[in-house]
Amino acid sequence: MYTFGVYAMCIVPGMSIGQTFLGLLEATPRHGYDIKRLYDERFGHARPLAYGQVYATLSRLLRSGLVEVEAVEPGEGPERKRYAITEAGVTDVAGWLARAEKPEPYLQSTLYTKVVLALLTGRSAADLLDVQRAEHLRMMRELTRRKRDGDLAEQLICDHALFHLEADLRWLELTAARLDELAKTVLP
Amino acid sequence: MTGPLLVAEDLHRSFGPTRALAGASLRVDRGEVVAVMGSSGSGKSTLLHCLAGIVRPDSGRVRFAGRDLGALTDSERSALRRAAFGFVFQFGQLVPELTCLENVALPLRLDRLGRREAERRAAEWLDRLEVAEVAGKRPGEVSGGQGQRVAVARALVTRPQVVFADEPTGALDSLNGERVMRLLTGAARETGAAVVLVTHEARVAAYSDREVVVRDGRTRDLEPAA
Secondary structure, eight states: OOOHHHHHHHHTTTTOHHHHHHHHHHHSOEEHHHHHHHHIIIIITTOOOOHHHHHHHHHHHHHTTSEEEEEEEOOSSSOEEEEEEOHHHHHHHHHHHHSOOOOOOHHHHHHHHHHHHHHHTTOOHHHHHHHHHHHHHHHHHHHHHHHHHSOHHHHHHHHHHHHHHHHHHHHHHHHHHTHHHHHHHHOO | OOSOSEEEEEEEEEETTEEEEEEEEEEEOTTOEEEEEOOTTSSHHHHHHHHTTSSOOSEEEEEETTEEGGGSOHHHHHHHHHHHEEEEOTTOOOOTTSOHHHHHHHHHHHTTOOHHHHHHHHHHHHHHTTOGGGTTSOGGGSOHHHHHHHHHHHHHTTOOSEEEEESTTTTSOHHHHHHHHHHHHHHHHHHTOEEEEEESOHHHHTTSSEEEEEETTEEEESSOOO
């Protein structure tokens, strides 16, 4: 169910590539290529951005007045545009950084549905939870290995994922311990 | 020698009316790190004590390197524990009157190794566990994380074949817990020691190769050995 890519997306791209670009541009104006390189280096991990995605995002930011083209420079191939953040862009990124993210209970709702369906159809909900538990722990091991071999940025990203998986595991354990109770409420 | 290093078969053990183990089985291969997980009172610590020959099961069998622990006398089992096993507990269990260096050298001294050589090896292990600076201090003078790393050094100084670790990070904060686990499993892998790691924390278990869950005194191997 979980892959590292899923977590990378949860951590940054899922939130907003656009606002991440704005944050990168606030320090200094940059070319599209530099933004992509920086983004991939700091946040992309297993999922580097496609060039199409980079330029589509920049076009959207341009249309919204959050960035502007500061200079157009001739290159070996097509002309290179240097993008700069606007005042509206700075306000936008500041607001985004100040806002709390909505916690998403996405996984539990799927698993809860599966557990209830297992109970309703006479299947073993305990086995279902054990299978999920093993998969969670397998993912946690992979992340722990990555953390051991990675730099500080990699360690922090892996820790974020590990804490989420740990929380899910606690839910799995709690649910496993309350299956009999749950069965009484869902079975006719 | 081929075959598993440690095998427990159908262990039962009660303490008065309380049944701690009710048919627990486990197999640990050489150099393998196995996490034994379970909620409080599930029987995981009793399982570890049976595996280490500290507690005799009421029935069932534990074999280490082909030898039946139940067939050994108490003194033979003590000798085996000292020579082949290392232990790390939740609260370090260091001897408060001894310095950290003397604590680590202690199992070597009990095996009649000379003081100078025992302390030389102990100092090497303190350095490896990144606590060389506490060598001359007593356990009461060091932090919880440092004390636990001293305990890991003491467990590994005899180059055991198995390290039994019972909630080794249970009394530590996340950062110190991670450091202890990284150093414990790293050093065990380098020396080829197997680790039986009892924990209820998934982040700690994630340092293992495989997980076994204990529920109501029975084991469930969610990821059978390869």
